[in-house]
Amino acid sequence: MPDSILSHSSKNRPDATETSGQSAHQPASSSELARLKIRLHQSLRQFPDFPSPGILFEDILPLFNDPTLHQDLIHALELHIKTQSAAGQNPDIIVGLEARGWLFGPSLALRLGAGFVPVRKQGKLPGPIETASYEKEYGQDFFQIQADAIKQGQHVLIVDDIIATGGSAAAAGSLVRRLGGILLGYVFVLELDFLKGREKLNAPVYTLLSSQEDSSAKT
Ligand SMILES: O=P(O)(O)OC[C@H]1O[C@H](OP(=O)(O)OP(=O)(O)O)[C@H](O)[C@@H]1O
Numbered sequence: 001m002p003d004s005i006l007s008h009s010s011k012n013r014p015d016a017t018e019t020s021g022q023s024a025h026q027p028a029s030s031s032e033l034a035r036l037k038i039r040l041h042q043s044l045r046q047f048p049d050f051p052s053p054g055i056l057f058e059d060i061l062p063l064f065n066d067p068t069l070h071q072d073l074i075h076a077l078e079l080h081i082k083t084q085s086a087a088g089q090n091p092d093i094i095v096g097l098e099a100r101g102w103l104f105g106p107s108l109a110l111r112l113g114a115g116f117v118p119v120r121k122q123g124k125l126p127g128p129i130e131t132a133s134y135e136k137e138y139g140q141d142f143f144q145i146q147a148d149a150i151k152q153g154q155h156v157l158i159v160d161d162i163i164a165t166g167g168s169a170a171a172a173g174s175l176v177r178r179l180g181g182i183l184l185g186y187v188f189v190l191e192l193d194f195l196k197g198r199e200k201l202n203a204p205v206y207t208l209l210s211s212q213e214d215s216s217a218k219t
């Protein structure tokens, strides 16, 4: 592996499963999840100074390059959501954020028997739309959603690959609520804890893996 590409493979530790305002996992699912998370975390790569100087870019694409890891990822997310929703509400709709939230959002929606709705960057969706502007770790953008994509009172889970500053996720949450959706929460594959993005979100947050705060400090 070139020096400029960093890997999490030496850490070999399960990441903390983090929930806000939700109960703990059942024991069987919990041990299975811990094993899955170690495998998933080891496959992530980091690229310094991409897409701009000072940004340590977390590359989640290797998770999809290997069918076993891909399967593990979907299974781990499904396990979490089903465990949590046993005491609560199944989502009617999974909302995935362009573009990396689309890599696993539709598969997860199928497994859960939910619909899938994409949130897109500006100018890509036809028909009546709602728009929200936001700032993310490395820039500003606009998110859009089709105005009829979510019905009043539908239960919605927002999924994305990474939560950094939380700007993208907060904008998507505001779009869901504008359409009358009930936001059950957010699910991310990876959280950049030091940016405290979850503080911008006013719904329960779950992240499978966490990173960067300890990339040099822990082994
Ligand atoms: O928490 P934030 O600071 O808002 O950053 C997180 C967002 O940034 C990345 O998306 P990006 O806009 O780079 O789009 P992409 O998925 O199309 O690469 C990532 O996939 C998240 O959506």
Ligand SMILES: Nc1ncnc2[nH]cnc12
Binding pocket: 055, 056, 057, 058, 059, 136, 137, 138, 162, 164, 165, 192
């Ligand atoms: N550091 C990062 N790596 C990958 N995607 C990101 N989105 C926002 N910040 C990011």
